[in-house]
Amino acid sequence: MYLVIGASSFIGRHLYNYCKARGIDIKGTYYSHPYDAEWIKFDVCLDDLEELCYNYLNGKVPEAIILCGANANIDECKRNEEASYLLNVSGTKKILAKANKLGIKSVFLSSEAVFDGRKGMYTEEDIPNPITLYGRQKLQIEQYMIENLNDYLIFRISRATGSSFGEKDIFDDFYSKIVNQEEIVCLKNQSFSLTEVDDITSGIIGALECRLTGLYHVSSNNFVSRYELANLYADKIFGGYEKIMEKEYGKFDFWDNRHIYGGLRGDKLTHLLGMQYLTIIEILEKYLHSYERRISSMIN
Numbered sequence: 396m397y398l399v400i401g402a403s404s405f406i407g408r409h410l411y412n413y414c415k416a417r418g419i420d421i422k423g424t425y426y427s428h429p430y431d432a433e434w435i436k437f438d439v440c441l442d443d444l445e446e447l448c449y450n451y452l453n454g455k456v457p458e459a460i461i462l463c464g465a466n467a468n469i470d471e472c473k474r475n476e477e478a479s480y481l482l483n484v485s486g487t488k489k490i491l492a493k494a495n496k497l498g499i500k501s502v503f504l505s506s507e508a509v510f511d512g513r514k515g516m517y518t519e520e521d522i523p524n525p526i527t528l529y530g531r532q533k534l535q536i537e538q539y540m541i542e543n544l545n546d547y548l549i550f551r552i553s554r555a556t557g558s559s560f561g562e563k564d565i566f567d568d569f570y571s572k573i574v575n576q577e578e579i580v581c582l583k584n585q586s587f588s589l590t591e592v593d594d595i596t597s598g599i600i601g602a603l604e605c606r607l608t609g610l611y612h613v614s615s616n617n618f619v620s621r622y623e624l625a626n627l628y629a630d631k632i633f634g635g636y637e638k639i640m641e642k643e644y645g646k647f648d649f650w651d652n653r654h655i656y657g658g659l660r661g662d663k664l665t666h667l668l669g670m671q672y673l674t675i676i677e678i679l680e681k682y683l684h685s686y687e688r689r690i691s692s693m694i695n
């Protein structure tokens with residue numbers, strides 16, 4: 396059995412549903428969004444993993460915990476430094492230490508933010524050099540796991556997206572700006588590797604089922620800038636949109652820095668699992684079908 400801590404997160408929900416759909420035994424927790432009646436409330440900062448196993452899993456320990464509960468917002472982490480440290484670092488370490496003591500494998504979702512964003516499309520061999528607090532917090536956990544845990548998987552992610560209309564993802568951001576006739580303002584050259592969230596979940600579960608350990612990039616090679624992606628989206632769904640623009644770094648009021656050229660090479664995991672990622676065209680095609688289905692169901 397797997398336990399997703401933060402099954403209410405964007406990626407956690409997909410992990411949970413992916414396993415449920417395949418008959419893989421999985422349990423989930425939430426913090427403030429109990430989207431599923433089967434989940435139990437769990438606060439990474441305050442609650443104890445052993446008690447959770449005792450109360451919720453009838454004393455059984457899961458084979459692995461997948462940690463999705465985190466503050467993943469670069470500016471929020473910086474603005475609330477103490478609170479983000481409690482969740483992303485000290486609370487997370489406490490859960491990982493307890494999992495290790497109980498003989499549970501730990502799966503941690505890290506980020507391309509561990510890199511400085513000067514080069515782009517980083518491999519697992521590239522040396523991290525975070526330029527944001529969020530990136531430093533992620534790197535602290537990676538290092539803690541490598542130095543202290545017996546059995547772990549670290550997955551770095553660049554940019555996850557859904558391929559269904561209405562998900563809370565980058566497409567939804569573009570969609571709401573377009574329907575409200577607002578400008579889509581993109582940071583100049585900010586790029587990432589766009590990866591369909593169910594490809595991410597299949598990589599994570601595939602690695603667990605194959606009993607892999609270590610650090611992997613779970614990422615497609617769909618390297619794209621936010622600006623290019625906004626245009627691709629607008630062309631595909633709306634036949635174009637004129638209010639998409641790129642602006643220089645200095646025009647934004649960020650609380651923390653931004654890595655510009657992100658993106659992760661996922662070849663190491665791809666070769667081990669024999670998996671294939673959807674291309675941007677395929678992701679947009681799936682999204683368009685789901686959008687059209689939604690529109691026609693609203694009309695009928």
Ligand SMILES: NC(=O)c1ccc[n+]([C@@H]2O[C@H](COP(=O)([O-])OP(=O)(O)OC[C@H]3O[C@@H](n4cnc5c(N)ncnc54)[C@H](OP(=O)(O)O)[C@@H]3O)[C@@H](O)[C@H]2O)c1
Binds near residue numbers: 465504
């Ligand atoms: N999405 C991406 O493109 C991306 C890229 C790189 C890395 N990652 C990493 O992948 C993981 C999941 O990301 P996501 O985008 O799916 O996350 P998300 O949608 O932002 O969700 C955050 C999750 O954290 C939970 N949470 C907040 N405070 C908590 C607390 N005190 N105790 C326990 N859980 C708490 C939330 O629970 P409630 O909603 O119930 O409050 C929610 O499940 C994160 O570690 C993130 O850094 C994501």
